[in-house]
Amino acid sequence: MVAKPHGGKLVNKVSREPRRSRLLEEARELYQISLDLDTAVDVENIAHGVYSPLEGFMIQDDYLHVLEDMRLSDDTPWTMPLILDLDPRKMRGISEGDDVTLAFRGSPLAILHVEEIYEWDKKRHVRRIYGTTDPAHPGIAQVMQRRELLIGGPIELLSNVPISPNFERYLLWPAETRVLFEEKGWRRIAGFQTRNVPHMGHEYIQKAALTFVDGLFINPLIGKKKPGDWRDEVILEAYEALIRYYYPRDVTVLAILRTRMRYAGPREAVHHAIIRKNFGCTHFIIGRDHAGVDNYYGPYDAWQIFQEFPDLGITPLFIREAFYCRKCNGMVNEKICPHDEQYRIRISGTRIREMIKKGEIPPSELMRPEVAKAILRFKELFVR
């Protein structure tokens, strides 16, 4: 059986006809808050249950519990605040209890019922969430740009956020993946989060997980990333090649998650697990330095944090970093390889990146040639 949704119920805040048409009419008369793409996508994710049990943006009680205790006010595990910021100068005319329109590119996207408007302490926020206040941390830079007030309350979705035709066929919602996994007869499903093109190390940990489960849900994150990260189109094509040539038929599902990276390391690892639980995964793969950036977090900090959550409802699969061993003649990890470093070929993302940039195909110990060729078909490889 697929995992129960987080908090017990899969949220569905997508408005249906005839209610939708009526709300769209009303939305034109309401005060409008314009959203950027990332926030609009968050609204869509809330409505489709990606962030179940959240039905909207956090009110202060939930926000502070998440900040301090990594739980919602009802004790449900939750590690990353989901907040909507607002410029105090633009909030004239909005009061608690009002409905407002959340607009994207000038059109009504959703209705927000304003439950609470409150102040937040950004320094406290970043210290608790990121474990540092270093402005060079890319997640902190995102937070510091946000506005001074937060507005919380439930939403109801009226329209979809436009998506590139390249990605449309990969966009599945939790209700859909749950049905898909059931139709495939999968009872145990491992989720895999990625923002990279797959190299041999990724394939190793995915297949290690697949040994114990029925299906693998490869769920690349599509959205705002930092300059130098792989472009979303490149990641998807690379995975298509890997699955086509190296995975048994019908054991993988490749679908995207539209959201931004926060680079919050351990806390974000738990967040990613909760999201995949809502998609129906029973297991979630946690590799080295999950959701980390530079050296802000230890390579296996994300493993430790899961000990805080006996009630998470999804089983983390901690799989060590893989490397190629010339003595073992295959992909292995520290735990199963007895040989010295001289026999080991470490998989360096930087080295792969440099070779690909020069148009070279990396050695087969690092990356499948079919994957490298799929990547090299793109002119633009990285986020600028």
Next chain:
Amino acid sequence: MVNEGASGKYTTVSIPVTLYRRIKKLIESTGFTSVSSYVTYVLREIVAAHEMEKGEEPFTPEDRERIIEKLRRLGYLD
């Protein structure tokens, strides 16, 4: 509004003294720093297991058919 003081975050539950002593002995040399942290951990595990049995999914048979149709159209199902 959350009370930031300790009294706002915790409350007292009574357990038999004998059980308290038993747990105190049990958690020696483990990662648990107190009987309270152990009891909280175990209770969360048990409560979550009970809650899992009650979970519900919001789609009707019609929703399910619509979803299957979409999954076929996208090539996820034969």
